[in-house]
Amino acid sequence: MATNVQDIITKYNKDKTRLMDVLIDVQSEHGYIPKDITKEIARELDISHVDVEQTMSFYHFFSETPTGKYAIFLNDSAVANMMGRQKVKETFERETGIKFGNVTPDGAIGLFDTSCIGMNDQEPAALINGRVFTNLTPFRVKEILRDIKDGKAVEEMYSAAFGDGENRNELIKSVVQNNIRKKGPILSEDYTPGIVIWKKLPEMTPEQVIDEVKKSNIRGRGGAGFPTGLKWEFCRKAAGEKKYIFCNADEGEPGTFKDRVILTERPKLLFEGMVIAGYAVGATEGIVYVRHEYTYLKNYLENLLQGARDRNLLGKNIGGIEGFDFDIRLQFGAGAYVCGEESALIESSEGKRGEPRDRPPFPVEKGYLGMPTVVNNVETLCSVVKVLLNGGEWYAKFGTKDSSGTKLMSISGDCKYPGVYEVEWGFSVKDILEMAGADEDRVQAVQVGGPSGSLIGPDEFSRTLCFADLATGGSLIIIDNSRDLLTDIVLNFTEFFVEESCGSCSTCRNIPNMMKLKLEKILDARGIAQDITDLEEWGKVLKVSRCGLGQTAGNPILTSIKNFRHLYEEKIQKDKDYDTEFDMAAAVKASCEAAGRIPNLN
Amino acid sequence: MSKPIVATTSLAGCFGCHMSILDIDEKILDLIELVEFNKSPIDDIKTFTKKCDIGLIEGGCCNSENIHVLKDFRKNCKILVSVGECAIMGGLPALRNGIPIKECLDEAYINGPSVQHNPKGIIPNDDELPMLLDRVYPCHEIVKIDYYLPGCPPRAELIWNALVALVTGDELKLPYEVVKFD
Amino acid sequence: MSTLVKFKIDGVECMAERGTYIVEAARENGIYIPTLCNIRGVKPRGSCRICTVLVNSRPMSACTTPVTDGMEIINDTPEINDTRKSIIEVLFVEGNHFCPSCEKSGNCELQALAYRFQMMVPRFPYIFPNKTVDASNPKIIKDHNRCILCKRCIRAIKTDDGKNVFAFKKRGMKLEIIIDPELGDNFTDELAQKAVEICPVGAILPREKGYQIPIGKRKYDQVVIGSDIEKK
Numbered sequence A: 001m002a003t004n005v006q007d008i009i010t011k012y013n014k015d016k017t018r019l020m021d022v023l024i025d026v027q028s029e030h031g032y033i034p035k036d037i038t039k040e041i042a043r044e045l046d047i048s049h050v051d052v053e054q055t056m057s058f059y060h061f062f063s064e065t066p067t068g069k070y071a072i073f074l075n076d077s078a079v080a081n082m083m084g085r086q087k088v089k090e091t092f093e094r095e096t097g098i099k100f101g102n103v104t105p106d107g108a109i110g111l112f113d114t115s116c117i118g119m120n121d122q123e124p125a126a127l128i129n130g131r132v133f134t135n136l137t138p139f140r141v142k143e144i145l146r147d148i149k150d151g152k153a154v155e156e157m158y159s160a161a162f163g164d165g166e167n168r169n170e171l172i173k174s175v176v177q178n179n180i181r182k183k184g185p186i187l188s189e190d191y192t193p194g195i196v197i198w199k200k201l202p203e204m205t206p207e208q209v210i211d212e213v214k215k216s217n218i219r220g221r222g223g224a225g226f227p228t229g230l231k232w233e234f235c236r237k238a239a240g241e242k243k244y245i246f247c248n249a250d251e252g253e254p255g256t257f258k259d260r261v262i263l264t265e266r267p268k269l270l271f272e273g274m275v276i277a278g279y280a281v282g283a284t285e286g287i288v289y290v291r292h293e294y295t296y297l298k299n300y301l302e303n304l305l306q307g308a309r310d311r312n313l314l315g316k317n318i319g320g321i322e323g324f325d326f327d328i329r330l331q332f333g334a335g336a337y338v339c340g341e342e343s344a345l346i347e348s349s350e351g352k353r354g355e356p357r358d359r360p361p362f363p364v365e366k367g368y369l370g371m372p373t374v375v376n377n378v379e380t381l382c383s384v385v386k387v388l389l390n391g392g393e394w395y396a397k398f399g400t401k402d403s404s405g406t407k408l409m410s411i412s413g414d415c416k417y418p419g420v421y422e423v424e425w426g427f428s429v430k431d432i433l434e435m436a437g438a439d440e441d442r443v444q445a446v447q448v449g450g451p452s453g454s455l456i457g458p459d460e461f462s463r464t465l466c467f468a469d470l471a472t473g474g475s476l477i478i479i480d481n482s483r484d485l486l487t488d489i490v491l492n493f494t495e496f497f498v499e500e501s502c503g504s505c506s507t508c509r510n511i512p513n514m515m516k517l518k519l520e521k522i523l524d525a526r527g528i529a530q531d532i533t534d535l536e537e538w539g540k541v542l543k544v545s546r547c548g549l550g551q552t553a554g555n556p557i558l559t560s561i562k563n564f565r566h567l568y569e570e571k572i573q574k575d576k577d578y579d580t581e582f583d584m585a586a587a588v589k590a591s592c593e594a595a596g597r598i599p600n601l602n
Numbered sequence B: 001m002s003k004p005i006v007a008t009t010s011l012a013g014c015f016g017c018h019m020s021i022l023d024i025d026e027k028i029l030d031l032i033e034l035v036e037f038n039k040s041p042i043d044d045i046k047t048f049t050k051k052c053d054i055g056l057i058e059g060g061c062c063n064s065e066n067i068h069v070l071k072d073f074r075k076n077c078k079i080l081v082s083v084g085e086c087a088i089m090g091g092l093p094a095l096r097n098g099i100p101i102k103e104c105l106d107e108a109y110i111n112g113p114s115v116q117h118n119p120k121g122i123i124p125n126d127d128e129l130p131m132l133l134d135r136v137y138p139c140h141e142i143v144k145i146d147y148y149l150p151g152c153p154p155r156a157e158l159i160w161n162a163l164v165a166l167v168t169g170d171e172l173k174l175p176y177e178v179v180k181f182d
Numbered sequence C: 001m002s003t004l005v006k007f008k009i010d011g012v013e014c015m016a017e018r019g020t021y022i023v024e025a026a027r028e029n030g031i032y033i034p035t036l037c038n039i040r041g042v043k044p045r046g047s048c049r050i051c052t053v054l055v056n057s058r059p060m061s062a063c064t065t066p067v068t069d070g071m072e073i074i075n076d077t078p079e080i081n082d083t084r085k086s087i088i089e090v091l092f093v094e095g096n097h098f099c100p101s102c103e104k105s106g107n108c109e110l111q112a113l114a115y116r117f118q119m120m121v122p123r124f125p126y127i128f129p130n131k132t133v134d135a136s137n138p139k140i141i142k143d144h145n146r147c148i149l150c151k152r153c154i155r156a157i158k159t160d161d162g163k164n165v166f167a168f169k170k171r172g173m174k175l176e177i178i179i180d181p182e183l184g185d186n187f188t189d190e191l192a193q194k195a196v197e198i199c200p201v202g203a204i205l206p207r208e209k210g211y212q213i214p215i216g217k218r219k220y221d222q223v224v225i226g227s228d229i230e231k232k
């Protein structure tokens, strides 16, 4: 039975900062968020109606109109396309009789595109009413649609056995595979949950914890690589009545899926890391911001949090430490890559559109609800547990001089063994290709660090993965020579940025699209040499954008021009120094049709 | 030394820019001294009789004839100048951009309030008529344009300064008051 | 206790109160840093990026970054100015700016910046997006064709009890400004007037008024934007 909107609003104490949760509940209850409900929400939360509309219209998974009894969101990432998405898409469209972006007339099925859902190692994949379906084929699509016709519940539609490990857990029951290929300190089974909280924290002051983290030299695993110990110290020293620890589990960078595996297999490690961070900075509340696409883990994670409370690993006087109170809640997103940016993540958690803030002030000074806040990646927080358990010096021995420890790499694309590899920093791209079973003679490029990273060619495969050389949040997409690099990869990634910009900066809102149009002109064989120069120049303007999204939105094009210039040069017209792409036949077509005359094109 | 030869045309424009070319009071005598006009509405020469040095384009391109004329200018002039907002960005005719051409034609010839008598609902379709383009194009989206003189119309002084600079090769002076978009 | 800090803009020694935003601090020292989305007295939001300067070699928005002791700011270089110019140009092509018929022409800050930076033609292709004019409000007209999404109206216009009247809808290139129908309908004359004034371009217009100042007498007809600051 549908829950009443009032119940939902009351559940969140009529707190306007919980608007995201209210909208998420309404959306999942009704399949959309009708206007009379947004009005009711505005009234009850005592905010203007446009505020509700502002938040709601920002996120991909909120809809003003019904999305169908079965809402199918098919991943549109580059790797999904490499793995056969097009055929899957065509089958969906043919069998349902509708195009993507629409709902069948009977309201049964909605088909939608969506940005990378964190399943690059098992593409093509889709979300159907929040459940993940992987390794889709045209045949599988027909099965799914038959089940839909039979009125089956989504949970009953899995035909394959559930995935490995905890994916089979009663509370998850998903077909997702972990694909763990190589383990290190984080993924190792050798871990007793709560051990640091019971055995170490009671004997350490917060300052000592921070010192130990500093000694380990660990730097953030979310991409920016800020030293974790220092971040905690800033937050500890910042003035504020309350402090917060955020775990960034938004994992939106296409090609990255290692946090998904940690959330599935090592969530207790993560929660313990957050407790440690809370102790170190003097925080009382932790929030895990989980991307919408991982909602299938919700009940499982909630249950573990309850278990931790029961065992006094969360709650009051944790681990017997008098006065150390800390609890964790989950905050789900609703489909916006930019919410992985730490200040957008905070805005979103406050119930607003995920628009990054101007920095300074940084979250460690003024974060969630204006209070000092640490935002750390899932993997960073997990690593810290091992740092405290075995000592900072022990940890610093892993990896290279400037990059200590291990890194979880998400490997996907053209290789035999896509999946998650926990390796020490300092491996070369070549090493990884070997591990992943890629046919090196056929690999033409590797995308390091997702769309915001760089596209490199074979002459750079001996470069090493570390902060001093190839810094990365941990994704490698392997692309062999059967692919059209500019169309399959560069154009797809550029479109991703066009789609995901929050739109606030005039640069990031517009220039990726301008670059996309230019790239299409070149791909259309209408380009000239000047177009390549323009792309390089326009890309520079993006660097003045407010946040990392805009600053890196030009990277697919810029790094491919740098490393694969010949691909551009092959496509441009060498005999022309001007081509406007104007096409008379196309331009007069509609007017001649309207007037009923035959175009005279001489 | 022979005088530089200038050609001018008005595409999808209102002749306002041409008026501005002539709006230079007594300097008009200097103008005649300075340059020779070829194809232009000013002297009513209809086709190019020789290659020109400077082509001044008023108006953007709204139909196939505009395109032909503009391309002809590009072929026959060493330097092309977009004169005025319409040439630079389509100007007021471009207000129709974004509206499907069918809707525009229906409004003009069939449903619009100014349509007096068109019982058969005919949209003019004689082969002699230029074909309308799907939108109004700025000139530089058709051919390479070398210089731009904004304004609606560009201030007479701006056009004069530009012509003098082009002819003499001196640096173009752009006092703040003369470069305006309206 | 003195809270003055010393910093440099393009090598020139400057002084200002600690915590002052770079744009304001520069103004106090007679240096103009171009701005568009910024409004004095309202909390800044670095949206337009035109005020970008280099702070210790990193691009930062000068309207949102406070000065600190010893800061080295680079403002007036050909590269930075060209970046600013390209931002102005992109704002022209993303909307439909028909200056010759615009009520705001001559008093428009976007246009004035284009004059200052001598924009002759944008380097980007015109998009000619299909945008609408919203005339549903009894006091103002919202012309989406000219809106540069600077967020000024959102930030500056609130009801007496602090509620937002304007807001963003959607994101990316689909971003637009919406007006709360209920709150907007109850606009006081003062608030409507304030909204018109706060908008840097002709995207919020009063009803039944326009073209009141003759050409030649308008704010930026003779006077370069920012020159008042530079004169000091």
Ligand SMILES: Cc1cc2nc3c(=O)[nH]c(=O)nc-3n(C[C@H](O)[C@H](O)[C@H](O)COP(=O)(O)O)c2cc1C
Pocket (backbone or CB within 6 Å): A219, A220, A221, A222, A223, A224, A225, A226, A228, A248, A249, A250, A251, A252, A253, A337, A338, A339, A340, A341, A342, A343, A375, A376, A377, A378, A380, A381, A547, A548, A549
């Ligand atoms: C557009 C954008 C998306 C981001 N997405 C993520 C993300 O999904 N996960 C993450 O941990 N960090 C992400 N980051 C980096 C965060 O802003 C932040 O630096 C990080 O969470 C800090 O954690 P760390 O110090 O542990 O790395 C993103 C940054 C940007 C600009």
Ligand code: SF4
Pocket (backbone or CB within 6 Å): A338, A355, A356, A500, A501, A502, A503, A504, A505, A506, A508, A509, A545, A546, A547, A548, A549, A550, A551
């Ligand atoms: S850079 Fe892009 S995503 Fe980031 S704040 Fe600006 S518009 Fe938003």
Ligand code: SF4
Pocket (backbone or CB within 6 Å): C096, C097, C098, C099, C100, C102, C103, C104, C105, C106, C108, C109, C110, C111, C146, C201, C202, C203
């Ligand atoms: S808002 Fe400004 S730039 Fe836009 S049309 Fe009006 S005057 Fe021109």
Ligand code: SF4
Pocket (backbone or CB within 6 Å): C146, C147, C148, C149, C150, C151, C152, C153, C154, C177, C198, C199, C200, C201, C203, C204
């Ligand atoms: S309406 Fe005006 S003030 Fe509001 S965002 Fe648009 S341009 Fe800025």
Ligand code: FES
Pocket (backbone or CB within 6 Å): C034, C035, C036, C037, C038, C045, C046, C047, C048, C049, C050, C051, C052, C061, C062, C063, C064
């Ligand atoms: S004025 Fe600073 S970003 Fe707009």
